[in-house]
Amino acid sequence: MTSPEEFSRLQSEMNQAVKAHWKAFLFEGILLAVLGIAALVLPPLASLATAIFLGWMFLIGGIGGLIATYWARSTPGFWWSLISAALAVLTGLLLLARPIQAVLTLTIVLGAYFLAEGVATIMYALEHRRELSGRWSWLLIAGLVDIAISFMVITGLPSSAEWAIGVLVGINLLFGGATMIGMALAARNGNT
Numbered sequence: 001m002t003s004p005e006e007f008s009r010l011q012s013e014m015n016q017a018v019k020a021h022w023k024a025f026l027f028e029g030i031l032l033a034v035l036g037i038a039a040l041v042l043p044p045l046a047s048l049a050t051a052i053f054l055g056w057m058f059l060i061g062g063i064g065g066l067i068a069t070y071w072a073r074s075t076p077g078f079w080w081s082l083i084s085a086a087l088a089v090l091t092g093l094l095l096l097a098r099p100i101q102a103v104l105t106l107t108i109v110l111g112a113y114f115l116a117e118g119v120a121t122i123m124y125a126l127e128h129r130r131e132l133s134g135r136w137s138w139l140l141i142a143g144l145v146d147i148a149i150s151f152m153v154i155t156g157l158p159s160s161a162e163w164a165i166g167v168l169v170g171i172n173l174l175f176g177g178a179t180m181i182g183m184a185l186a187a188r189n190g191n192t
Helices: 004-020 022-041 043-071 078-097 099-127 133-155 164-188
Strands: none
Touching: 004 022, 004 164, 022 043, 022 164, 043 078, 043 099, 043 164, 078 099, 099 133, 099 164
């Protein structure tokens, strides 16, 4: 466990690092915001790029897993590790070989995720409405928004596959970039 003194020291060191490198954080924030805007302007391209990126991530991770499994072939669980790494390689190859179909599949998974997340959030809100007093309604609204997103994505298939992933990635990049820009400017002005 971290003591309050250690936590305070770590927080101070983090603040100093952000202040010392605020320009790097500003650059990263601007880059993320620009990429987010580009993804929002061209969601089909961003969706395709996301599928290809995931394909490469699975492929590289799977190859790394195969290498690590080979080196540790005498350890327990070798076959399970080998199967897991081989599945990652296969998934990567499939995503890269058919990225347009991968976008459709990922969109279906995304729609299912938002539906499950929305239901879980609503149930959480209803279960905790007594303890959370007035704030439980925000959870309820978040759950309803998740279900609405799921409904738009799932009922819009297959055409929603063109925009859903790209729009959500764009929103994420834009907000992440705006956060980095705000943090950098606050560090520059000494407000961290």
